[in-house]
Amino acid sequence: MAAFLLILCLIPVVLAFSILAFARKSNDGRKNLAPGSFGWPIMGETLEFLFGKPEKFVFDRMKKYNPDIFKSKIFGEETVVICGPSGHKFLFANEQKLFTAFRPHSMQKIFRSYQMQTAAPAQISSDAEAKILKSPGFLKPEALVRYLGKMDSITQQQMQSYWEGNDVVKAFPLAKTLTLSLACRFFLGTDDPERIARLVSKFDDITLGLHSIPVKFPGTIFYNANKAAAAIRKELRSVIQEKKSAMETGQPMPDILSHMIIATDPSGKYMPEAEIADKIMGLLTAGYSTVATAMTFFMKYVGERPEIFEKILAGTNLISSPF
Template sequence: MEAFFIVLALVAITLTLALVVFASGRGKRSDGNLPPGSFGWPIMGETVEFLFGKPDKFVFDRMAKYSPDIFKTRILGEDTAVICGPSGHKFLFTNEHRYFTAFRPHSMQMIFRSYKEGAPPPAPAAQDEEAKVLRSPGFLKPEALVRYLGKMDSITQQQMQSEWEGKREVRVYPLAKSLTLTLACQFFVGTDEPERIARLVAYFDDITLGLHSITFNFPGTIFYRANKAAVAIRKELRAVIKDKKVAISSGTPMRDILSHMIMASDPSGKHMPEAEIADKIMGFLTAGYSTVATAMTFFMKYVGERPDIYKKVLDEQMEVAASKKPGELLQWDDMNKMKYSWNVLNEVMRLTPPLQGTFREALTDFTYAGYTVPKGWKVCNFTRLGATQPCQLL
């Protein structure tokens, strides 16, 4: 009984201190012409409504209540200004590095930056250097698709034959996830082992859900499952890294991003640690997993709902197919002939963007729509807002 009261007292003291810190922080940030809005509950802010409701409704309700241009809130542990609509989107991306720098929510930082646990967040300059190192071999440039296109076509045909051909009913999203992860593993990691990829699919589902979550790391929470999945993926990737090092030392030619990371060194000649390589590759695979699969799935959905558009897409694809010899794979010239299909895909991504929004951190105080956003606040724009009126692409 005595132990119970001690624990209860500690909890009460902790909550009291948290409320005092919260109140003092709120007093400091109340200076100036802040955007209208609410910081919600102490500590949690409005995170619960944001994560467990519908993000679109969360934003639209506050636009109607406070301002159609900008409002303040507290989500994912951060004071946040949500800039709304296409004009907000333009403002955010035309002032990159002037007012804003990249920001990853704490849940994302904890999942992907395990090799820096306990270290302070990297400075913007360090992030830029990381990006330069990763982009240097040209793997991420559009031109790289030219040499990968045939292999991508071959893998896609194999997957469709095994998963869709002859079936009365097909499930688009599971195939899309399996296909995109297979392609990502092939070109980022240089592996095409079906059993290993099948194991990874379930792990990446958990990670995707946990990227924007409350960082409660105990059994039963979304973040706990995501963290556990990240540990399992790192284990798989470290095994692949060891195999790669053996292959590289034997002189086997490698043309994937993982091999480049293993062999690359910084100006001082230091190679990247295995843990850091594993986390970066995991980030690449996650980025190339759910977003592409989501775009593919909604493409099928919207085209299936519009017979007129379906016919035009089918006619264009059949015209390209008719120009190919039996067994001949797609070439870059074939892709350039798919203009209508590409326009349809762009419209699909406009109506249902694979990413709901982007987070940035304010490098300095700035003014938008007559309101001042303080330095250090997080700034968010939701890409789906304003995309509900179909344009004339189709």
């Protein structure tokens, strides 16, 4: 029960960190902003957020300004944080209506290599790009059934390599390696353990840099993230070349990367390699840290509830069981 209450307490905090940066308004429109403070010039309230406990940062402002909504400035972004169940319901009920996705400037700068190329081939429109990413059958939920066997095999292999025979095991490193191994297998069509090992630390650096102050100075988190992104792009360009060579031999390639290589927009234009690398890097990043963290917490809480663990082993229906 304690674990269940802890999860409920953390949900508002975690969702609060899904920063909702509203469109910048004119000075006349600022009077309608949520209560709160933007803090110091340029830095805003970033230092308080970084060097204090994030949950305390949020709860203090909920108490001071408003329990449902407040404004702040974090990592250089003017931000509105929506709190509580009613606020979250309002947010998710109005996606693509009152709210649209916004990437922080740090994220925009990390994922923009193809935009920097002045001599790059003509870009595929955003609508055509969305169609390319959504069209293959292996992206549909029902297609996951076909991958369960391979997923199970990779998971067992990872556990044998990193856990079997050890008195003490670390869940989070395994979860990260496993997540990236599965993503590389189904996104890139590769099982190369050495390549995956090289990528793990790079994705750790990118994950930290996605929500950081966008100062590209040696030693900063953002600098390290850009350096890691450049290394990953180089690795992915190598994978793309290998994939193209393999496809020329007629080998079947049922993975997302192969589909992105051969897909064209209505005018017959292919997606540039640099853009493919950025899109794949985005897919890998999105499915890396968050999934690994969720897996780790799942193992933690199930491990603390042996009765739940036994029901999982027995294949018992858990719907009626409180977690």
